[in-house]
Amino acid sequence: MNVTLSKRGSYAVRAATCLARAYDSGRPKKLREISADMDIPRTFVSQILGDLVRAGIAVSAFGRDGGHRLARPPGEVSVAEVIEAAEGPLVSERCALGDGPCRWHAVCPLHETMTTATASLRAVLAATSLDTIAERDLAIAAGAYPVPADAHPRPRATPVADSVQVELPMTAVGARLRAGSGWLIRHAEACDDEQSLVRLAPGGPGRPGWLGTTVAVRLGTAAESANALAFALVWEASGPGGIFPRFEGELRLSALDPERSQLALSGHYRPPFGKAGRVLDDAVLGRLARATVRSFLRRVARVLEDESPPGR
Secondary structure: OOOOOOOHHHHHHHHHHHHHHHHHHHOOHHHHHHHHHHOOOOOHHHHHHHHHHHHOOOOEEEEOEEEEEEOOOOOOOEHHHHHHHOOOOOOOOOOOOOOOOOOEEEOOOHHHHHHHHHHHHHHHHHHHHHHHHHHHHHHHHOOOOOEOOOOOOOOOOOEEEEEEOOOOOHHHHHHHHHHOOOOHHHHHHHHHHHHHHOOOOOOOOOOOOOOEEEEEEEEEEEEEEOEEEEEEEEEOOOOOEEEEEEEEEEEEEEEEEEEEEEEEOOOOOOOOOOOOOOOOHHHHHHHHHHHHHHHHHHHHHHHHHHHOOOOO
């Protein structure tokens, strides 16, 4: 039995946690900050904050100093409120043993048990405040929170690294990367969907899109060194269930000469898992990771060169 949140519910808890962490500062959080801090796709973050505002959990203000903040202290906001703001009331809408709602002319023997169990779950969530969640979140980020005994094993990921040459000066490529990462989403999604990648997993679903839909590609702030820029890079996919592909690593830009530069991508690729498809064996996973990263780099290099104005 899968007792978990939908993507919308998960994003709502993440956004509310971000606002809880910022509450004492008194400074509203911008949508772009919430998206970056809590790994919420930019396409969803405004919808999620709208849910929280309509529920009276958050308030918003426009203008240069505007943004979103909690409407009351995080210790006074329960996790149940946040989840219900996004997912609706935490009640069972279907009969445990039937295809529709429970009715007294056809009530099932599990009705009272499931009603009690659902009420108990909501009571626990209602007794847990955003203050508690924010404290846990900070402890986890600092590595100071103990791993629960019943935690699921971490999905394995494979290390991968590759590089590609770009026929452009480092300054031109650096300016494009510093301008934002939204344009990278379509290239990450395209390399996930290529037929060559599907064929790397015989026995898998065997159709384009089984790797999920890329929903976020994020570049961190550039770290500068001599003749190089380094960006933390994450891309992840989403889908109807299970664990979907995620790459996390570093995109490094360096100068080869005054007219050419190199993009090097290194990090770890996590495979599809669960409802998205069977767990890939190590050999297939390695080929999939290398092909994905190579395809991504080639596509990015090509679009950078194609968009470069004549004479640069």
